[in-house]
Amino acid sequence: MRIGPQYGITRRGLFKGVLAGTLVARAAPEKSKVVIARDPAPGAAGGSPDSSRVLKMLDRAMQSFYGGDSPIDVWKKVVRPGEVIGLKVNCLSGRGAATNPVLAEAICERLQQAGIPRTDIVIWDRLNSDLESAGYRVASRKDRIRCIGNDMAGYDTELAVYGSAGSLLANTLAHTCDAVINLPVLKDHGIAGVTLALKNLFGAIHNPNKYHTNAGDPYVADVNMLPPIRGKVRLTICDGLTAQYEGGPSYMPQWSWPYNGLIVARDPVALDYTGWQILERKRAEKGMKSLRELHREPLYISTAADSSHRLGTNDPNRIDVVEV
């Protein structure tokens, strides 16, 4: 670029322009990106999702989120060889409303291709029985991908405290894993409104039953402030292959539908807000009252975004939803 009055650009003018641009950029906070990848028909014969289609959906979502042409290289932006990666699935409600094993397998495949050996991958949730009922095979041997419940792996002996939350953290989170990929399910919750990224971490503590009063507010937000959770959860991939808009967290087939999508975000609050809106739209389509009308609005989402927590944003003007 040539500078000079004869080119219409002076040094002073250039400097002012750069300064103005910088100020504008600083004034407008960066938006939280939420990518939704969908497939009109990801199912295989027999009702299970087709693994290759789920993998393609996952790749599309991840490449859109992180950018890049290689579905393997994007995972290198999430994890590093030498780290132990935990996949926090949601199996409480068993088959039908749990993180689909096909999705977990697809992620494990990409992690290994990105340089994470299978011995450094741990699929985990509250109970072995929950994992098994959701179709996972419990495996604790360290020479393979582990799949274990907190009832086997145990809990830390030191109490983790933030705000109203005081809990023992699962050893898998506190000690085994260096990073966690959060895999909630797109569904509503009879008490908290919705159960998505933030609430899935209730499976990392020993006493989630204590935190459901007042619609889980501020407990869900406070639990997510516990340092090992805040520090280790790197990414959320919400399983929306089958979503549920009423009757959750238990599986209610009459209120489930094939959303056929995956929702990817680093900002768990933005993801929860986006997922909530998806569920509300479905409820409206089915002629059901909104969660707000039923006094079942997920209050914890705005708490998680407030100045005391800053876990993310629930401002739709600051959320960039990209559908691919």
Place this chain on the structure above:
Amino acid sequence: MHKQRISSNRCKPLQTFNYHLLFALLAAAFLVGALAGIRMLSRRAAEPPSWFPESGEAFGWTRAGETRSFEAADLWKYVDGDAERYRRFGVRRTLTLNYRYGETVEAVADIHLMQTPGNAASIFESESSAGSRPVALGDAGRSYGQSLTFRQGPFFVRLVAYQDVPQTERALLSLAQAIERRLARQ
């Protein structure tokens, strides 16, 4: 020279001690066993007669697994935070059992014993009837096709099938009717 002997006399206290020890161990084992037996009998006496049909009692259905039981305070271990909703409606105990219908349908049956028939009616009515049709079960019943709920006295029952095939709804209804007959005897 005094010889040290390991004589029978010297061994006698040791042998006596061994017998005493052996007797004490046997007595302790007997006591522990008796206590365990008493506790087991007490627990069995406190357990209700099985609310769940045996395999074959409902045509085509077989039990698949063990019955799990949750008192109200522990229900969260089964249904997480939704336990709060059941507790608000006065649940006392929940039993759950998996079933299989031939090779085509797997289902779970949850039976919630509420404090009163009124509580059972309240929780039944609190759930949306959208997409359901009434069925003649207990005091009131709804079929959603792949799931079914009904209430009978203080019981609130939910059946959920994991496969939606043409025979699912009819099969669930027959299982529900078998449960209804069992609960009627309570």
